[in-house]
Amino acid sequence: MMDKFDVIIIGAGPAGSTAGLLLAKAGLNVVMIERGQTPGSKNVSGGLIYSRILNQAFPEFWKDAPTERAITSHELVFLADTAATSIGYRNDDAAVPPYNAFSVLRAKFDPWLAKQAENAGAALITGVTVDELIHEDGRVMGIRSGGDELMADIVVIAEGTRSLLLKAANLREDYYPHDVSIGIKEVISLPEEIITERFLCTPETGTAYTLVGSTAGIEGGGFIYTNNSSLSIGVVVKIDSLYKSKLQPHEVLDEFKSHPFVSRIIKDGKVIEFSAQTVHRGGFHLIDQLYGDGYVVVGSAARLLINNLFTLRGMDMAVSSSITAAQAIISIKEENADFSKEKLSKYSDMFEADWAYQNFKEYMNVYSIMENERLFSVYPGLISDVMEDLFGVDQRESKKILASLRSNMRGKVSTGALLRDIYQISRGMVL
Amino acid sequence: MNEHPVKSMSLDARLGLDKYEIDEVQSHIKVDQSKCQICDLRPCLTVCPAGVYTWVDGEIKVHYEDCLECGTCQISCDHGGEGGITWHNPTGGYGIIYRFG
Numbered sequence: 001m002m003d004k005f006d007v008i009i010i011g012a013g014p015a016g017s018t019a020g021l022l023l024a025k026a027g028l029n030v031v032m033i034e035r036g037q038t039p040g041s042k043n044v045s046g047g048l049i050y051s052r053i054l055n056q057a058f059p060e061f062w063k064d065a066p067t068e069r070a071i072t073s074h075e076l077v078f079l080a081d082t083a084a085t086s087i088g089y090r091n092d093d094a095a096v097p098p099y100n101a102f103s104v105l106r107a108k109f110d111p112w113l114a115k116q117a118e119n120a121g122a123a124l125i126t127g128v129t130v131d132e133l134i135h136e137d138g139r140v141m142g143i144r145s146g147g148d149e150l151m152a153d154i155v156v157i158a159e160g161t162r163s164l165l166l167k168a169a170n171l172r173e174d175y176y177p178h179d180v181s182i183g184i185k186e187v188i189s190l191p192e193e194i195i196t197e198r199f200l201c202t203p204e205t206g207t208a209y210t211l212v213g214s215t216a217g218i219e220g221g222g223f224i225y226t227n228n229s230s231l232s233i234g235v236v237v238k239i240d241s242l243y244k245s246k247l248q249p250h251e252v253l254d255e256f257k258s259h260p261f262v263s264r265i266i267k268d269g270k271v272i273e274f275s276a277q278t279v280h281r282g283g284f285h286l287i288d289q290l291y292g293d294g295y296v297v298v299g300s301a302a303r304l305l306i307n308n309l310f311t312l313r314g315m316d317m318a319v320s321s322s323i324t325a326a327q328a329i330i331s332i333k334e335e336n337a338d339f340s341k342e343k344l345s346k347y348s349d350m351f352e353a354d355w356a357y358q359n360f361k362e363y364m365n366v367y368s369i370m371e372n373e374r375l376f377s378v379y380p381g382l383i384s385d386v387m388e389d390l391f392g393v394d395q396r397e398s399k400k401i402l403a404s405l406r407s408n409m410r411g412k413v414s415t416g417a418l419l420r421d422i423y424q425i426s427r428g429m430v431l
Numbered sequence: 432m433n434e435h436p437v438k439s440m441s442l443d444a445r446l447g448l449d450k451y452e453i454d455e456v457q458s459h460i461k462v463d464q465s466k467c468q469i470c471d472l473r474p475c476l477t478v479c480p481a482g483v484y485t486w487v488d489g490e491i492k493v494h495y496e497d498c499l500e501c502g503t504c505q506i507s508c509d510h511g512g513e514g515g516i517t518w519h520n521p522t523g524g525y526g527i528i529y530r531f532g
Binding site: 035036037040041042043044045047105106107108110126127128129131145161162164174175176177180182184186187230239240242243246247248249250254271272273274275276277278 | 439440442445446448449452472474477478479480481482499500501502503506507509510511518519520521522523524526527528529530531532
């Protein structure tokens with residue numbers, strides 16, 4: 001094998017394979033290095049991927065990509081003791097191209113993405129862990145793996161959420177337990193017809209639930225997504241809150257699975273895989289440096305993730321940042337192949353002009369909501385208490401919503417705090 | 432409080448569902464026991480989803496072969512503990528092999 005490439009891409013996930021595809025298509029000499037035996041075998045997502053950004057890089061991917069179900073129904077659910085209050089949205093418009101989102105299982109989906117890059121001419125090496133970046137005075141020149149060295153004009157770092165290589169090279173900030181969550185997930189097998197019936201969908205379409213509450217009081221939430229013949233279910237909880245709780249991750253998952261709303265959804269299902277992954281808090285304030293001399297960072301390795309409480313978007317941010325990085329690299333290559341920090345700032349500038357980045361800005365105030373522990377400890381219960389007053393008919397005095405709220409919030413949250421929280425939530429998500 | 436408890440699977444039973452290619456030669460996790468000795472919180476003992484870390488005979492024992500490669504231990508140890516854990520990616524091809532992900 002030649003020892004000098006135009007581009008080395010570290011990681012063949014959605015970020016790496018997108019860059020691989022676009023750069024190879026433009027005629028660059030590209031190698032992707034993946035540490036798993038096959039792409040996707042190290043990767044865990046919730047996993048929803050939103051369609052429109054992916055479609056930019058992989059046009060009409062839905063025709064042959066191994067996606068699970070087209071998501072046509074979204075439900076936000078607040079769980080308290082035995083109660084659940086939900087807001088749902090269904091639209092069959094999302095069952096036809098260009099769709100909105102698909103559930104995916106990464107071990108099936110990622111190999112397809114990587115294959116498209118290979119078909120365009122990118123080389124793929126699997127089962128090889130990159131040990132370190134070769135760098136001098138902050139300039140990245142290649143990679144080292146085992147005894148081998150590979151050099152390139154530019155290195156695309158797409159190694160995912162751990163971002164170990166940048167850390168070892170002192171090229172990124174340290175991560176703090178406060179800013180990182182752990183996702184604990186199970187894939188639960190259920191017959192396709194049962195899923196279709198249970199979720200009131202068709203064999204091709206499905207539902208995504210986002211749930212708040214029933215995570216043992218730990219800041220975070222849960223998800224349930226329908227696949228073809230399985231469910232993806234999990235909780236995502238903040239790491240610092242988790243270790244303060246002294247609970248083990250699977251115990252938090254068990255509490256969540258035991259809530260009657262959840263236990264009925266997964267009834268008779270058989271767990272077929274247990275997985276875990278760290279998830280960055282994401283957001284506008286935590287985007288890392290995206291480039292430097294001789295390298296760019298794409299996807300989760302740069303903490304590019306949007307969490308607006310309704311949706312948690314990592315994969316399409318990975319694709320989006322890679323599209324932009326590839327465009328910048330192609331234009332610099334055409335110019336004079338000078339991949340200096342100054343030239344590569346083009347990637348960051350272009351990304352900031354992109355709508356994906358504008359989404360980051362739009363939701364920059366949502367993160368303070370998720371810092372607010374009342375969202376997890378008080379409000380799911382308060383909502384269900386008010387709902388109980390509205391729907392529970394007995395001999396107690398019948399109350400209108402405001403009176404019910406006033407009596408139920410007593411001792412749990414002050415009026416001032418509630419008003420401040422409503423303002424904060426509105427500012428973050430509504431206004 | 433809960434009328435519908437889910438029959439809880441043990442952690443071992445869950446890990447038994449997963450596929451691994453175990454590196455018999457070397458662990459990808461190194462622990463500096465001197466730091467663990469002075470660590471008050473030892474977050475690794477609870478945060479690891481695979482229960483890789485246990486406290487046996489006055490020191491941390493590492494069951495690296497069960498690791499799900501999530502990275503929670505390192506972040507917890509660096510900032511909630513004493514920084515005794517050094518975690519590298521396993522040698523290429525080894526470690527967890529997700530069949531679904």
